[in-house]
Amino acid sequence: MIQSSSDRIVSALRTWIAAAPAGAQLPSTRKLVAQFEVSPVTVQKALRALIGQGVIESRPGVGTFVCAVRTARPSDYGWQTAALGSPQHRPPVSSSALRTTPNDVIALHSGYPDRELLPERLVRAAFARAARSEAAVSRPPAAGLPELQSWFAAELGAITPAGLTTPAASDVVILPGSQSGLSTLFRTLVGVGRPLLIESPSYWGAMLAAAQVGVQLVPIPSGPRGPSPDDLDRAFAQTGARAFYAQPNFAHPTGGQWTPDLSDTVLGIVREHGAFLIEDDWAHDFGIAADSAPIAARDDSGHVVCIRSLTKSVSPSVRVAGLIARGPARDRILADTQAQAMYVSSALQAVAVDVVTQPAWRTHLRSLRRQLTHRRDLLVDALREHTPAAHLDAVPRGGLNLWLRLPDDTNLPRLTHACEAQGVIIAAGDEWFPAEPTGRYLRLNYSGPNPNAFPDAARIIGQALTTRH
Structure with missing residues (x-):
């Protein structure tokens, strides 16, 4: 050359x-x-x-x-050890559900639905309209845009039984996503060092929020049919707890849904102990064989505080949630949210209310139900064929996940590594337990990308299980 x-x-x-x-x-x-x-x-x-x-x-x-040769001197942050001291509450490691992965793997670990399951056209149009509106340059009321408050209240009011007072728009506080809302609820309704009853297994994000706030978790055994009322009543009596965090509809990770009788029984126990039920209605829009039936619709006395996020069903970029609470609890919650974030972006709220009030939103939800049904059944059938050593206690009637029980002698780290080496990313179930795991589980998301690869994924998991030793 x-x-x-x-x-x-x-x-x-x-x-x-x-x-x-x-x-x-x-x-x-x-x-x-x-x-x-x-x-x-x-x-x-x-x-x-x-x-x-x-x-x-x-x-x-x-x-x-x-130029002078400059050798980078390692930064010394040792002084911060003394300044910070030991952490009072060491938060758990971030969940595997948040891992980003390359496109050439079969991803069954994520906590979010695939992009093709989102109302992308509605979201893009809503962002365009929000950018041209006053929402792009204005500050909203602290509790949220009135039209979005009204929508959340109306959604719950539509299923409120006759004879009970339906929630008002003023009962709603708009939050920057449910994760921040859980921190606020644990801080205001429970308090640092105080006990919080929680289903076991349960949502890892709730455990993270509890650890950051400094709340003491008290696990209540739960599964596809929900918790035992006797266990719940006993825990309230023994601990003096004043709140119970639960997911009565399509629980994460088990997929369980409480029966109406169990919902009424739990509500009665909560009222008897003068406590709160913190209801996480995260999967409201992900019903398959059933609709979400929030317990908050059965209570007008302020015992149930319900949080519902739109982040998973509308878009990960629209971190907006609605929290419904009544009485002084609502005032405390609002004060805490103002201290933490002051308010939620007007533009994001405008996008959220735009999407969910379009006629096409209901059309999208009907299509979403069909797609989730197909994906769930495809993964269930593949697992039954290729992973006979695993056990599925119940096929979920909604939500995004399967909760798969494995043989007790399964080495979970070795299994997850073996599957990943074959291009399948799975989430070990240990991180969904607030105390020691009671068995070996996998939480598999059937709403992820490339459902046509589910049979291959099930075959790889099955092969890894047979050689788990």
């Missing part, structure tokens, strides 16, 4: 620079022109290349010099 004049100068000067001390001045442009018998433009091009490589530096009006 023929070397250009500027490249020839760069090569020669790099040899000169290697032998020169740091800070040495290079020959002037005039001398370099004479030495290499080239034009000043060519010399300047070579010098710019060396400057770009970081080996020389130009000092205007003075000349060009060899």
